[in-house]
Amino acid sequence: MQSQCTWTCCQMLGCLSFKPSTLFAFSKHLRSTSSDRLWTRGCSLRVANYPSFMATLSTVSTEKDAVSSQNDSAQKPQPPLQVAKRLEKFKTTIFTQMSSLAIKHGAINLGQGFPNFDGPEFVKEAAIQAIKDGKNQYARGYGVPELNSTIASRFKKDTGLVVDPEKEITVTSGCTEAIAATILGLINPGDEVILFAPFYDSYEATLSMAGAKIRCITLRPPDFAVPINELKSAITENTRAILLNTPHNPTGKMFTREELNTIASLCIENDVLVFADEVYDKLAFEMEHISMASLPGMYERTVTMNSLGKTFSLTGWKIGWAIAPPHLTWGLRQAHAFLTFATSTPMQWAAATALNAPDSYYIELKRDYMAKKEILVEGLKAVGFKVFPSSGTYFVVVDHTPFGLDNDIAFCEYLIKEVGVVAIPTSVFYLNPEEGKNLIRFTFCKDEETLRTAVERMKEKLRRG
Ligand code: GLN
Numbered sequence: 311m312q313s314q315c316t317w318t319c320c321q322m323l324g325c326l327s328f329k330p331s332t333l334f335a336f337s338k339h340l341r342s343t344s345s346d347r348l349w350t351r352g353c354s355l356r357v358a359n360y361p362s363f364m365a366t367l368s369t370v371s372t373e374k375d376a377v378s379s380q381n382d383s384a385q386k387p388q389p390p391l392q393v394a395k396r397l398e399k400f401k402t403t404i405f406t407q408m409s410s411l412a413i414k415h416g417a418i419n420l421g422q423g424f425p426n427f428d429g430p431e432f433v434k435e436a437a438i439q440a441i442k443d444g445k446n447q448y449a450r451g452y453g454v455p456e457l458n459s460t461i462a463s464r465f466k467k468d469t470g471l472v473v474d475p476e477k478e479i480t481v482t483s484g485c486t487e488a489i490a491a492t493i494l495g496l497i498n499p500g501d502e503v504i505l506f507a508p509f510y511d512s513y514e515a516t517l518s519m520a521g522a523k524i525r526c527i528t529l530r531p532p533d534f535a536v537p538i539n540e541l542k543s544a545i546t547e548n549t550r551a552i553l554l555n556t557p558h559n560p561t562g563k564m565f566t567r568e569e570l571n572t573i574a575s576l577c578i579e580n581d582v583l584v585f586a587d588e589v590y591d592k593l594a595f596e597m598e599h600i601s602m603a604s605l606p607g608m609y610e611r612t613v614t615m616n617s618l619g620k621t622f623s624l625t626g627w628k629i630g631w632a633i634a635p636p637h638l639t640w641g642l643r644q645a646h647a648f649l650t651f652a653t654s655t656p657m658q659w660a661a662a663t664a665l666n667a668p669d670s671y672y673i674e675l676k677r678d679y680m681a682k683k684e685i686l687v688e689g690l691k692a693v694g695f696k697v698f699p700s701s702g703t704y705f706v707v708v709d710h711t712p713f714g715l716d717n718d719i720a721f722c723e724y725l726i727k728e729v730g731v732v733a734i735p736t737s738v739f740y741l742n743p744e745e746g747k748n749l750i751r752f753t754f755c756k757d758e759e760t761l762r763t764a765v766e767r768m769k770e771k772l773r774r775g
Contacts, residue, residue: 327530353414383568392682400515404738407720411731417725418756418764419555420686421732423559425755430671435661437627440656449657451647451748453481453631454658460665461631465614465680465709468591469604477636481661483653484628486590487646490516492585492613492632494644501550508739508746510559510587517553519651525549531698531749534563538572545576551583554602557590558617560736560751561707574605583638584612589630592621592672596679596701603633608634613642620704622664623755629653631663664750679704679754682761686738686754694774707736709748712774717747725750729771731764755756760775 398466408421419426428434445454451645452458458475473479482488489512495504499521505513507528516525525544527537552573556565565573577584603612617630632642687706691695696709710721718735725731734751737743754761 318502333440384581396519396521397515400518403511404734407512408732408734411726415726415730417730417732418760418767419732420752420754420761420764421734421755423620423624423753423755426624426760427625427757429622429627430664430667433567433622433660433664437660440659446657447654448651449481449655449658451652452643452657453479454662455654455698457481457658457662457665459664460717461633463634464665468599469601471604471609472603472632478633478639480632480634480639480646481653481658482630482632482646484619485587485648486512486629487628487653488613488615488617488630488632488642489513489585489587490519491649492615492634492648493517493520493522493641494615495641495643496583496638497550502546502548503550504541504544504552506545506554506558507554507741508560508736508749510555511738513553514741522550523548524741528740528745529558529561529563530744531561531707533699534558534561534571536565538569541573542576545580545582547742549580549582551585552577553585553587555587556602557588557594557702558704559590559703559740559746562705562732564594564599564701566597568602569607570600570602572757574602574608577611582611584608586612586614588614589617589620590703592614592675593679593704594702595676595683601701610637618664620663621672624664627657627661629657643673656762658748668738673690682754682756682758683759685761685765686752688692689761689768690752693768693772694763705751705753707749707751710750711748713772714774718750722750725768730767 313692340657349416369466380397380585407424409419411417412419412421421495453461454473458479458481461479462473463477463482480488480491482491493503493516497517498522501516501520501522502525503522504525504527505517507526509526512526527544529536529541539615553575554565556563556570559563563732576582587603588599591599591601601614603609603614613634615632619625619628619629632639682704683700683706687697687700690706690708694712698707698709700706710718713721713724715724716719718737722735727734735746736749736751737746756764
């Protein structure tokens with residue numbers, strides 16, 4: 311009964327507009343009916359087709375972060391939570407939620423993709439030096455010149471493309487800002503943008519902020535291949551862009567040359583742009599990474615986005631960039647100028663040092679990650695999961711259904727509380743959560759001992775249902 315009430319409130323809060331006083335009543339009700347709740351995008355109509363998902367939600371974790379932390383006194387009236395319509399269906403990100411739960415339950419965090427080891431000394435030293443050298447005032451809006459040049463050199467080495475560091479490269483606060491600047495700077499309200507589900511959570515939220523209309527193509531296991539005919543029929547005269555992520559988070563899929571060629575010819579034929587998120591390009595294990603921009607005729611219609619965080623185990627530095635021809639750079643720079651204006655100056659200097667790392671750095675990085683991947687993948691197989699092949703990224707997706715739980719949320723809850731390991735439920739990465747209910751994502755960007763301990767815990771405590 312209680313869960314039904316809470317669900318009704320969530321539905322209403324997520325889908326309708328209320329006067330503040332009405333919202334206030336609901337927010338009070340929410341606070342009094344749920345204690346340890348996992349917020350998901352479930353508070354929207356889409357979940358009407360996902361009843362078991364909602365039933366589970368009523369028993370899961372905390373909304374504290376969203377509601378009550380400012381005031382522990384349940385008696386004192388709180389103002390209602392407020393959010394603009396463009397963001398009202400989104401909740402605290404799943405990564406934040408799962409990392410908080412990891413801390414709360416003392417569980418091993420194989421959820422959020424951040425290394426539990428530090429970035430390289432030479433890069434940290436370069437940041438300290440830059441600060442000491444007084445490189446501490448605003449950077450040039452589109453990037454410290456040395457960093458723009460280094461990014462251009464790396465892009466040439468990786469793709470063979472020669473770009474103008476001054477006119478075609480924009481340094482941003484992580485790839486997430488590159489994505490936001492690209493979408494806000496180049497997409498008009500009502501434009502259609504094609505996404506491949508499962509997709510990284512910021513894509514949908516940012517497209518929603520831009521007023522874009524999302525067309526979603528689902529990549530299905532075991533190989534998450536692009537359903538070309540579905541893609542062809544999703545393209546209309548209103549399609550402005552395809553947002554593509556290779557290597558792909560969360561599945562580890564890498565788009566094949568054949569798939570990229572087909573997408574490229576569809577884009578050229580229909581005058582569609584590509585926004586390519588390639589942040590895992592240096593974590594390509596089973597095949598060669600191919601940049602969409604490097605395919606014939608594609609550079610002039612592609613924005614390539616990347617960052618420092620994954621490759622240099624410095625996810626907290628938030629240095630990213632967007633590479634695009636001048637006519638597309640114009641729009642994204644306009645957005646960047648008013649989103650953040652410029653990015654941390656000393657970190658940009660250090661990023662330039664990082665990107666000048668010798669090839670041996672990347673070889674070693676890959677070797678280390680392949681060893682980690684082996685530990686996790688073999689371990690998960692031994693535990694009894696159905697593990698889908700991951701060619702790149704530091705993620706692997708598995709089917710949890712051998713263990714008999716209803717869906718990914720229920721399974722992740724069980725895994726945290728009873729086993730002491732955190733994974734990410736993948737239903738949050740789909741427009742229709744049903745499509746991800748059998749899948750969960752693990753990361754292997756943790757030291758080997760942590761990965762082994764997590765596997766041992768699962769071997770010991772997980773029993774097939
Ligand atoms: N990219 C990271 C992941 O997929 C998370 C980033 C974030 O927490 N927003 O796990």
